[in-house]
Amino acid sequence: MAQYAWGDTTLGRIPLRETFGATEAGADDRTLDLDGQESYPPLTRAQVIARHDGINALVTGQLVQATFTDKPERNGYYTVKAASSTYTEYRNEAVTADWKVTLERVGSDSETDLQSRLTGAVRLNDFSLTGERWHAPAIGHYGYYTGATNPTTMTRTGADGTITVYRGVPANISPRWGCDPTSYQSGRVRVTTTGSQEVYGVDVPLSATGWSLTNGLVNITPSASATFDVQAYTGGAYRSKLWNTSVAGSGSSIAAFDKATLLRNDPEMVIVRLIESLNPGRATLDLTLRRGSRFVEGYLQVGTSATLAVYRSSLETNTSAAASGYVTATADDSDGNVFACGSARAFTAHPNGGIIKSSATSMDFWIGAVASQTTLNSNPTFETDTSGWTATNATLTRSNAQAKYGSWSGLLTSTAGASPRAEAAKATVTAGSSYRASGWLYAPSAIASGVAVNINWYDGSNVYISTSSNNTTPASGAWFFMDVSFTAPVNAASAGILFTMNGTPGAGVLLYGDDIRLRAATPSGDAATDLRNMYIGAMPEAVYGVRR
Template sequence: MALYGWGDVQLGRIPLRETFTVTESGGDGRTLDLEGQESYPPLTRAQVVARHDGINALTVGQCIPVTFTDKPERNGYYMVKSSGSTYTEYLNSMVTADWKVSLDRIGSDAETDLQSRLTGAVRLNDFSLTGERWHAPPIGHYGYYTGSSNPTTMTRTGADGAMTVYRSVPANTSPRWGCLPTSYLTGRVKATTTGGQEVYGADVPLAATGWSLSNGFVNVTTSASASLDVQTYAGGAYRSKLWNVSVAGSGAPISSWDGATLLRNDPEMVILRLTKSLSPGRATLDLTLRRGSRFVEGYLQTGTAATLAAYRSTLETNTSAAASGYITATADDSDGNVFVIGSARSFTAHANGGITKAAATAMDFFIGAVASQPTLNANPTFDTDTSDWTPVNATLTRSSVQSKYGGWSGLLTSTAGSSPRAEAGKAAAVAGLSYRASGWLYAPAPIPSGTGININWYDVSQAYLTTSTNSVTPASGAWFFMDATFTAPANAAYGGVHFVIGGSPGAGVLLYGDDIRMRAATPSGDTALDLRNQYAAAMPEAVYGVRR
């Protein structure tokens, strides 16, 4: 609600003070003319400037949702006919933007289909990829229609809520869907500048630092200690990971940017261009973020050939699948996520976890993450105490002698009997679904009988059913990661993740555990291979309003 009891009129992404008068006309087209004034005070100067620039950035022929607080009967989808704003600044006193917009009404959501024209083709690539054609309309859409062939769906939950993503969208179709105008902007891609002010158009000033791109799943911004900070939304918050971009291979990365500008700025897709002076010449980096995507796309260019690179700012152990177009972390990070980076064209793996391309003037890449699912067991890290854990044929103490994350781990010391273990409290599970059991273990001395991170399964009365096991004979004196996916058996209602020393080792055998988690398995659509395939077939989208 606007200040001083005024209502709001929302033109696309631009919030404005609702005026008393709306001028409409019929005939060949139903025209709606609006005008009003934004001012500082009561708004901030930055808000007035952003709204002035946003009005002037509206594109003739563009389809936008329009909503009113006090005149909701006028809510609907409109085509822009003309727009303009007069900016006046009274030095150190007041700023005003007197705006006018002329629109043609397409219709309400009940009579309007929004058609997404997914243009382009699968990226030319060196890995014989056909890609996966996918699409993510706004949160709150309905009636998604692709003709006689239906896509599959998945749900991604981000900062804006749960979004339906359509996978394997039939080729040569332009999906149609409905959406309340009041829901159209939920889950959109946002470009913000200094102070978090959203930028409403492309032809507007943008600070070289302090900007961000966000779609609720990925947030990209600058960093004082790296080229980019690419954050993944997981566990109710954005989780940061720093990346370097370089035109000197593993040499000095680009630590700051000279300029930033927007090439495209729509709710479904934003393209940001960064510029860096070289000596001589310059480098440009185009970043693209799409609605519903779990990765940001990059395109690095230079005028003369160089060794181009995009890589983790600090070493993170990784598994190279360069022959298949991507690199991924070997194990979960402290937030439970796994980075993914790749390219459509052949490249060399960077030791830190990343890609390089020698003697090149351009390099495409994507950066994302396999985001963790919520942890089902309590206290996975032992950083406070050993609560929720029960030792069997062993003792369990909290130890600072060894730790993988934080300053503590759980120290399991065998006493007598078979399979000495520490088991977490029983977590609800569903028979037939897949669950991950993962974590870090440290054996100070060899354990010939092996170790594991397993799940005990229980029925609805919490009676034991069976155990899903994952065993390895570890090297001693180093942390090692264990990760396995198990299917909950028939009649399972609970699962108890535990770390265990195999066999009957006798008393005094030590095993440290840290970050021991039971989670739902990564859903189809969010694995590293899925993200690579979705990058290969990421299609530019243009939205049009058509009568239903």
């Protein structure tokens, strides 16, 4: 909100003080002339400079939304005809930016469609993949139209709210959609520089160490202990994964880049270019982030052949599907997420989790996460107590003798009878929906009858219906991960996740459980293979305003 009771004007992403006048002209060109002044004080010096640079970064013909506090009738979509700003520094006293903008009106929200022109083709790849053509308009859009063939939809919840992703967008179609101008920037991709100041254009300074790139689902920043930090937004917060980039194999990762610049900076797509000096030569890394995406795209280049790599900064047990174009963590991390990365071209899997290309001058890659769904049962890790769990034919105690995450786990000790088990309190489910049962188990000694992480299903009267089982015979003395999805049966209204010993093992048999979770299954579109196919089929987007 502007200070001193002034209203706000927003042009694209640029917040400005709303001035008294807005000069309009009709006839052939319906223009809108705006001018005003930004100053420090009351703004910070960095804010004034950012707004000055942002005005001067506006491009002739660029589509922008304009919104006003005191003149909301002028809200709408415009193209830029002219823009200028005069910067004045009153040393040790004040800073001003006197700006002027001439816009040509496209129309109000009620008369304007936004057309997303998805250009290009699917990425050439070595895995015979056709890719998935997908698109994510602004949060708050409406009336998404692709002609006679409708795409499917999924939603992703990020820091900005819930964004809709359209999947299987028909080929050779430019989707049309409507959006209130006040909502157009919701869910946008943004880049910030030192002090978390958003950068509004491309021809503006960008700190090599103080930048961040985010779309509300993925956040990428430089890291003091790795090349960069790729964070996935799940469970109401960003979850961190450190990654290294190298042009010398695993022996020497790039600690920090020398310079950063912007190749593109639009609400739907941002490309950051990073430069690192070599001796001789240089390395260039382009990072691309799209609106609605669960992954960041990278393109690493050098002048002469080298061993190029991007990999987890510390070992995380992983499964290589390099023959299919990706690598993914074997099991959930402590946040319930699973990293995933890959390339469109053949590569060798890195032991830490990542990709390597030898004798290469370029390497494309993507990094993302299979995002965890909300845990439905309470107390999955037993870090404080065993509340919310009930033991049958066994005792359940909290133990720090073994722990997969944190310092504690739940220790199940069989007494007598069949299937010694610990079951979590019932959680509400929907019949016919898919649910994921996962958890880590540790058997100090062999359990010949096997163990399981199962789901018990109950009807609306809490009457037991059936059990969905996930059984294995574990190796002793090591943690192992169990993970499977089941469909809730007809009439199911609630469910309880449990970890159990099969058969009748007798008294005194031990089984540790940790991170035992019941969740809605990973939605179609967020699995590692889905992310890979979305990377292959990612289309550059340009947005235009057209009359309905």
